[in-house]
Amino acid sequence: MAGPLSAALLPDTAVLLDDDVVVGGVSLRALAREYGTPLFVYDEATLRARAHEAAAAFDDGVAFASKSFLCGAMARLVVEEGLCVDVATGGELDLVLRAGVSPQRVIVHGNNKSDEEVARAVQLGVHRFIVDSFYDVERLAALASSERPVNCLVRVTPGVEAHTHEFVRTGQADSKFGLSVANGDARRAIDELRTLAGIRVHGVHAHIGSQIFGLEGFAETIAILADFTRDDDFDELCVGGGLGVAYVEGESAPSITEWAREVRAALGASALPAATRLLAEPGRAIVAQAALTLYTVGAVKKVPQRTYLAVDGGMSDNPRPVLYGSGYEAFDVARPRAPRLQGVRLVGKHCESGDVIIDEAWLSDATTTGDLIATPVTGAYGYSMASNYNRAARPAVVFVRDGDARVVLRRETFDDLARLEP
Numbered sequence: 001m002a003g004p005l006s007a008a009l010l011p012d013t014a015v016l017l018d019d020d021v022v023v024g025g026v027s028l029r030a031l032a033r034e035y036g037t038p039l040f041v042y043d044e045a046t047l048r049a050r051a052h053e054a055a056a057a058f059d060d061g062v063a064f065a066s067k068s069f070l071c072g073a074m075a076r077l078v079v080e081e082g083l084c085v086d087v088a089t090g091g092e093l094d095l096v097l098r099a100g101v102s103p104q105r106v107i108v109h110g111n112n113k114s115d116e117e118v119a120r121a122v123q124l125g126v127h128r129f130i131v132d133s134f135y136d137v138e139r140l141a142a143l144a145s146s147e148r149p150v151n152c153l154v155r156v157t158p159g160v161e162a163h164t165h166e167f168v169r170t171g172q173a174d175s176k177f178g179l180s181v182a183n184g185d186a187r188r189a190i191d192e193l194r195t196l197a198g199i200r201v202h203g204v205h206a207h208i209g210s211q212i213f214g215l216e217g218f219a220e221t222i223a224i225l226a227d228f229t230r231d232d233d234f235d236e237l238c239v240g241g242g243l244g245v246a247y248v249e250g251e252s253a254p255s256i257t258e259w260a261r262e263v264r265a266a267l268g269a270s271a272l273p274a275a276t277r278l279l280a281e282p283g284r285a286i287v288a289q290a291a292l293t294l295y296t297v298g299a300v301k302k303v304p305q306r307t308y309l310a311v312d313g314g315m316s317d318n319p320r321p322v323l324y325g326s327g328y329e330a331f332d333v334a335r336p337r338a339p340r341l342q343g344v345r346l347v348g349k350h351c352e353s354g355d356v357i358i359d360e361a362w363l364s365d366a367t368t369t370g371d372l373i374a375t376p377v378t379g380a381y382g383y384s385m386a387s388n389y390n391r392a393a394r395p396a397v398v399f400v401r402d403g404d405a406r407v408v409l410r411r412e413t414f415d416d417l418a419r420l421e422p
């Protein structure tokens, strides 16, 4: 059993009433009635607060990692709060440009950029191009010129093993990302780029992983990068993203401000000039806690071992439990202050036994078919990883703020899916 959900896992503006939860001044029960379920609800105040905190903590050297959650409204929001936007594919780039983001605010990543993606980035004159391989170096050599200069960072693998899930660990030398410091590839790439007209290397970039709670890995990374670039006269150093967030009761993560303080201290303790611009690329830490997902309970099935409670979504709107074994909490929206006495396995509606949202969820003992439940902290890597598995139509996304709700992504329809047929 578990107590009522603690407010720490909810968006900043959440208010628990006896029979409803209000976020951004809007009733979650009213949102479900108006827009249906499953539904992603983002609290705009939380998004803006985290983006603002990041911009302040890193002196404006922040790019939002758009892969964590992206739509036009989100791209505009982070730019309004003073952030740049990271993209890793032509699709992400296309979306942010359509949203009106200036190329001067765009940072282009990708471990396997297509020729078109490289050419587009060069032609647009994006803020920073992240060189990830010798393949990137080759193509920049062919495209860059003094008339079309390219501002680069070189992504390196510092050889730091972040303490997180293997699939989201990216700082070790054995990685598909970046160029190794240890084996000399990173140095060779920098030397080669420096011989090219029109290329300016501003510094190095490392992203050691995701959902990281311990800050030591970041400090260790800074120390290694500072040592590696000591004689380069670079003006920037990017520490990547990866700051973790709490998903379940009892977890706690450092704030963005604490993260920035730690990496800044590590930079200060290094031999690099004090004027070196410290850059960061948080994704999850900005969007995760800002959102929750609303579901309606359907089938309730009791077997001797347990009770299965099935909702109208599942791995198509939240693949993280399947991919990483990630934990979540759930609560009954009409009974948010009740103790959670009913232990269930919360599952989706897809044709997989593995379609589990929460292996051992605690809900009110009254929660049953037809009730509205919510899973908090679903703002990162939920919608952005959503699929049409079983031809599920992807949920709508609403932003709530000061008592108003606006649809930023409408619910997909079967017509939307049918449009792809020739």
Ligand SMILES: *Cc1c(COP(=O)(O)O)cnc(C)c1O
Residues within 6 Å of the ligand: 065, 067, 068, 086, 109, 207, 209, 210, 211, 240, 241, 242, 243, 281, 282, 283, 284, 285, 380
């Ligand atoms: C995914 C990613 C990020 C963001 O990671 P979070 O864990 O969401 O903060 C930042 N930089 C790069 C290069 C990434 O691949």
